[in-house]
Amino acid sequence: MSNSVSDFSFACDVDADLNLLQVSGETSALLGFSTSEMVERKNYLHRCGHQDDLQALQALCETLPNSDTPSLHMRLRGKDKQFRIFWVSVTAYLQPDVISLSFVDVRHLPHAMTGLDSDIVTVLMETTNDFIFFKDAHHVLLAASQSMVSLCEPISHWREFSGKIDYEVFPESLVENYYNLEVQVYAGESVAQGIQPIIRPDGTQGWVDNRKYPVKNDAGEIIGLYGIARDVTAQVKALREQRLAASVFEHTSESIVIVDAQANVLNANPVFAKTTGREVNEVVGKNLKEVRHGSDGDEAFRRRWQRITDKGRWQGELSVQLPNGQIKTEMARYNVVKDEHGKDMWYVGIYTDITTIKNQAKALEYSASHDQLTGLPNRTLLAERLAEALARAKRHESEVVVAFIDLDSFKLVNDELGHHEGDQFLVETGKAMRACLREVDTLARVGGDEFVAVLTDVSGLDEYGPFLERILEALESVSDSTGRFTCTASIGVASYPMDGTTAEELIRRADQAMYSVKQSGKGAFKAYKAI
Known part of the structure; x- marks a missing residue:
């Protein structure tokens, strides 16, 4: 030595x-x-x-x-x-x-690689955009390109790499990967290659396609290696995004389909295929209307698809019948995908099942507009229905009848039998009265034992009287579970436009007429104009 x-x-x-x-x-x-x-x-x-x-x-x-x-x-x-x-x-x-x-x-240690100080090597080291380097047979850098300086904070010029090992110029976590490739080359591999990370001085991470090759002497002995690493950060990022998109495409709970301009299916995820009752390969190549919108009319589908292709996007709610007959509500969104020249390539459709949300919204809406005990409309919905009826009557010069109904002696049921029995009594009276009216009429519960009926398109006592007679008769058949109490009612009536032109006037005057019935014996009906 x-x-x-x-x-x-x-x-x-x-x-x-x-x-x-x-x-x-x-x-x-x-x-x-x-x-x-x-x-x-x-x-x-x-x-x-x-x-x-x-x-x-x-x-x-x-x-x-x-x-x-x-x-x-x-x-x-x-x-x-x-x-x-x-x-x-x-x-x-x-x-x-x-x-x-x-x-x-x-x-x-001495090395056997020569010629690295030639003009050709100098030009290569100073002009290449790739990361090029030479090493002896012991992992020691002999030369590296100027482009590598951007990865190594301690180095300012490519000649400074000479005589250094990777642990002096790169983070240790990266060197492990680089070193292992070199071990393969020294062991006799003709090339060692890997997609490996790099870390720039500003802390950002990238990726290189790192390839290392042996350098041999005339006797075939390995005396070193050279490497070429190319920045593939953009490609790795794109590949990861593709894999992420593919994973989302495969595993999302939403139905996703890709179609061409003629609505022919190019690809679909398993969820979309399942909603059609088919496998993915059975969906591809078929027309979107055939596999997903068979219940749509031809003209309705044509118009919708025309809007999608004209505007490049569309969103709306659809009612879809599944193969098992179940009806679901979906929010469908379609968007065009363009190529780098701005030309339409295909359309991506995403179907989100909003059935549960719609049902919850309906339940909330129903709860806000209906009486919790009887299921009849409450004051809020009564006001809406009555306003609509008055507006329609004004346009068609027709009449509207408002009947204020108060159950007689209901307090006795509550006091004698308790609230549970009283609640059931109210439910049964509500059912009995509702059955006496038409589908277009409204019966609302507005208080403990107070109800309001709105009858439309009736003219005078001759037309509305029979409805109220049927209500009084039906109530007589209602009793509590013990049979001790039966039901009667006092009903006051006010008519548009004779007794008032607003909802407030009509309800107030019907209420006044109802009290007149109470005072004169109960169990009957009376019009406001008769008091």
């Missing part, structure tokens, strides 16, 4: 478990530990050696003295926690269980 190399080497004896027995050489300059500190740390190789290399060294020691190649690369951490790479020669002593190891810093 020459004097110059010996300045960058050290030796040690270890036992069969690779614990240090003695150390000599330039450990302080190479690792930051003195020889005595090294000996004190008997398990230094285990604590500071790279685990992959430590396992390789242990395997090599087990073959001594029969190994043909008793040497290998080993990465050791110095006091500064950074890895150095050493070329380790292994010798077995005559005494049992003692092994001699000689470590040389690979940065100071």
Whole structure:
């Protein structure tokens, strides 16, 4: 070993478990530990050696003295926690269980690669956009392109790479990937390739297609390697987005379909296919109307599709019948996808099942407009229905009858039998009265035992009287569960436009007429004009 190399080497004896027995050489300059500190740390190789290399060294020691190649690369951490790479020669002593190891810093080993200082290499290093580099047979950089400077904060010019190892210029987390590719090349692979991460000085991450090739001498021996890494960040990002989109396409709970301008299915996800009662391959190639909108009329589908192709987008609610006969409400959204020249390529349709939401909305709307006990319209819906009836009557010069109904002696049912029995009594009276009216008429519960009926398109007592007679008669058949109480009612009537022109006037005057009935004996009806 020459004097110059010996300045960058050290030796040690270890036992069969690779614990240090003695150390000599330039450990302080190479690792930051003195020889005595090294000996004190008997398990230094285990604590500071790279685990992959430590396992390789242990395997090599087990073959001594029969190994043909008793040497290998080993990465050791110095006091500064950074890895150095050493070329380790292994010798077995005559005494049992003692092994001699000689470590040389690979940065100071001679190399056989020449010609890297030529004008051609210089032009290549300074002009290429790819990341190009040369290394000797021990992972040491001999040259690297100026483009690589943008990845290595400690480096300002491409010539500064010479004599350095990757651990000096790249984050350690990245070097592991780079190093492993080189191990493959040194082991005889004709090319080692991988899509590997890079980290720029500003902290952003990218990706390179990293390929490394062996450099051989005339005897076919590997004397180094060269590598070409191309930035493929945009491609990796696009591929990830495609994979994410494909995953969403496959696993989303929404129905997704892709169609051409003629509404022929190009692709669909499993959820869409399931709603048609078919497999995906059975849907592709079919027309959208056939597989998804068979219940739509031809003209309705044609108009909708025309809007989609004309405007490039469409959104609306659709009622769809599934193969099992179930009716669902869906929110359908269609959008055009254009190519880089702005030409329409295809249309993406997304169907979201909003049946539950619609049902919940209907339930909330019903709850807000109907009496919770009887299910009849409440004051809010009564006001809407009466306003509509008056507006229609005004347009057609027709009449509207408002009947204010108060159950007689209902308080006795509550007091004698309790609220539960009273509630059931109200439910039954509501059913009995509702059955006496037409579908176009309204019966609302407006108080504890007070109801209002709105009858439309009736003219005079001769037309509305029979309805009220039927109500009084039907109520007589209603009784509580014990049979002790039967039902009668007092009904007051006000007519539009004779007794009033507003809802407030009509309800007030019907109420007044009802009180007149109460005072004169109950169980009857009377018009406002008769009081």
